[in-house]
Amino acid sequence: MKLEPVERDQARAAGRVFRRRVFYIPGYDPIHPRRYRELYRKEGAHQAALSGYRLSLRPKTGGGPYGWQVTGDVEGARVEAEVEVLVWSDIVRGSMSNSIPATYLQLVRTAWAYIGSGALFRLMRLRKGPMIAALYPIVFLLLQLTVAVGLGWAVAKLMLWPLANIPVSRTLAVALATGHALIWIAVAKAVLIWFRARDNKVFAWYLMHDYAYSAQAGGANPPDLEARMSDFRKAIRAALEQDLDEVLVIGHSSGAHLGVSILADLIRGGLPDTRPALSFLSLGQVVPMVSFLPRATRLRADLHYLSTRGELTWVDVTAPGDGCAFALCDPVSVTGVAPEGKRWPLVISAAFTRTLSPARWQALRRRWFRLHFQYLCAFDALPGAADDYDYFRITAGPQTLGARFAARKPSKSRIETPVSGYRSTA
Structure with missing residues (x-):
């Protein structure tokens, strides 16, 4: 059942456990997904110690795709989250x-x-x-x-x-x-x-x-990737039929544009009448690297479609300090496919120079590839307020993405100027 923020506060006051299913879509990464579990374990413990909450991880029970379970005692509430990595590393290895x-x-x-x-x-x-x-x-x-x-x-x-x-x-x-x-x-x-x-x-x-x-077919998805994306969509659709408070899809780097197309297909296919909140968090996105190519018509159509949908909340987080991402570039607008009534994404900055301590920023500022993964890590200067970007509050905290960022304004530095020379969605 989809609860409004006030109802969720009442549920938490009554001691109800908040339940979330997280689907993480990696970027172009040939390495086994256990690296993401270890990163979550290590950085989550660090962030919890800094921010004054508790996280505990345990292995995923049963079969199916790789993942883990998280229990959070965050913001005065108990949260149960199951994280599942939507694996396409075998496709990546095959392409290398x-x-x-x-x-x-x-x-x-x-x-x-x-x-x-x-x-x-x-x-x-x-x-x-x-x-x-x-x-x-x-x-x-x-x-x-x-x-x-x-x-x-x-x-x-x-x-x-x-x-x-x-x-x-x-x-x-x-x-x-x-x-x-x-x-x-x-x-x-x-x-x-x-x-x-x-x-x-x-x-x-x-x-x-x-x-x-990305460039091999001019921006079109290869058939094996399309087939895998269809499997991902079915897994997310099945989660929307479960007794959860939120289904959260996270797309990092190249995984962000896969998430756009997967969720667009999911909504086009119809969602359950009674369902948990559907949320999409894109991190360090490189959408223009694909959407600006001539044959990326599928992605451009999906960007156009998803940007107006009320069935989900879409928050896009980047940072100017991440030299591998198109920081604060609204992926819909810069591609030139923003429709009338556009509502997504909410473009905000992780602001590395503010959310990392001066010593940590100095240690990382020249490590481009490490900074590209900082969105999944702890921020040691984060004040802990609920409206700041905190990956672990988002994935293991007691608010949906929409509720957490309901009052957040988009970054004033965001770029929305249409730049792409290819805008066809046919």
């Missing part, structure tokens, strides 16, 4: 080529997808951070290729140098040239393999696969 030539071919195709369509130049008008992050793997991989080719040539030249000035027959000259080429290629390949093996420090190869996956 192990072939070095294939990765460089992806580089060429991805660069052309954004440059040839004009999307790159329009995206640069929004935020410089994500564009630097997008160009970074291209520049870094080309630099690695240059180093590998240069070292290969130098090693081959050095190894065959003693024979350079010795008169040889034409047959031997051909053999020497062939040997030079083979040594050159072998060394260059070894250098590139060495670079790739250490990518967990620089993330250039990983990011190249990420952007290539």
Whole structure:
């Protein structure tokens, strides 16, 4: 049953347990979802100690997708939440080529997808951070290729140098040239393999696969991803038929635009007459990286549709300190598909410079990829007021997303100017 905020306060006063189901949609991540459980456990304990509430985690019971259960004693109420990770890491791993030539071919195709369509130049008008992050793997991989080719040539030249000035027959000259080429290629390949093996420090190869996956079909979803999204929609639909107070869908990074399409399809298909509150929290979104591409008509239509719906609450949280996200860019408006009567998303800032202590901010400010996950972590300067962004209050606290942010105004610094050159939703 969907309760109004006043009724929820009365239910809490009567000692009623608040029950929530959380569906977390990761971004383009090939790693097992247990990393999210450990992150929640560690950072939740830290935030609870800072803010004066209690959280406890236990394993999920029964089968089904990976997840965990949370009990919270937050804001004077008891909360039971079940968190489920909507896993598509197997699809991500399948898209990450192990072939070095294939990765460089992806580089060429991805660069052309954004440059040839004009999307790159329009995206640069929004935020410089994500564009630097997008160009970074291209520049870094080309630099690695240059180093590998240069070292290969130098090693081959050095190894065959003693024979350079010795008169040889034409047959031997051909053999020497062939040997030079083979040594050159072998060394260059070894250098590139060495670079790739250490990518967990620089993330250039990983990011190249990420952007290539979004761009491979000009912004359209691959069939295997569409099939998985359909499974996710069915799982969320089933939760809406349970005795819960809230079903909360969280989309992080690339998971945000998947969440938009999943929820749009869910609402189009019809919701139960009696149901818990339906909420959508998008974190660190990179929606324009897809919605600005020519064939992203499905996503643009879903953005247009979801932005008017009264069946859900949609809050979009980013931060200017996150160089990998389109911070404070309203994904509907900048894509140019905002309809009359638009009501979502509520765009707010996690304001890292205010919600992190000066010492913590200094420690993290140059760690781009770590900051991109800060939305899922503790904020050590957070005052604890209910209207501030606190991931653990949202997921394990006794208010729905709509009630928690009912009085919150959108960020004054948000960007709503339509920039995309492709706005078709047909």
